[in-house]
Amino acid sequence: MATKPKLYYFNGRGRMETIRWLLATAGVEFEEAEYLETRKQYEKLLQDGSLLFQQVPMVEIDGMKMVQTRAILNYIAGKHNLYGKDLKERALIDMYVEGTMDLNEMIMLYPFSSPEEKEKNFALMIQRATNRYFPVYEKVLKAHGQDFLVGNQLSRADVQVLESILMIEEYEPTALSEFPLLQMHGHQIQKILCLFPNLPLTHCVLG
Incomplete structure (x- = not known):
């Protein structure tokens, strides 16, 4: 074992x-x-x-x-076959993932902001999410026309983008209001991930 x-x-x-x-x-x-x-x-x-x-x-x-x-x-x-089928898909996954990790760094550091910087850092975090990162994934989904960000199967890009979305929504529940494809993608990936045991997902989308 x-x-x-x-x-x-x-x-x-x-x-x-x-x-x-x-x-x-x-x-x-x-x-x-x-x-x-x-x-x-x-x-x-x-x-x-x-x-x-x-x-x-x-x-x-x-x-x-x-x-x-x-x-x-x-x-x-x-x-575990979550990294694309070839080098081209892996490169796309790396690009999308690096974007989410940049955003995650901002989210993780935000709670440690000084009281004086809290409001400014919150505004910057939401601004970056909705003006820099989320528009990219919305555009990718529209151009790709598939259920997943890369190829036609679940990859780490889908998982990490969903994690970023949920973290932002903890602070700003309406953050995806201008991104219908990304919102739909998030719901679909949540449904898939809710089938896996031990996932640190606090809520699952049903139906």
């Missing part, structure tokens, strides 16, 4: 959340091996040589102690 991947991160979503989503979408059961809540826990991982660049997230998987979020996600997607 294969060993479940073990996840090492703080007790929160952060950069580990996308990894959780992708593992669950791939049908891979995983363990939250340890929530890093003290400096001592972090230093132990450093002393063990587990953190190649002295950073988390870290995932023990297939005999490796993997760090660097993008490297982990690339490995999971490639192993």
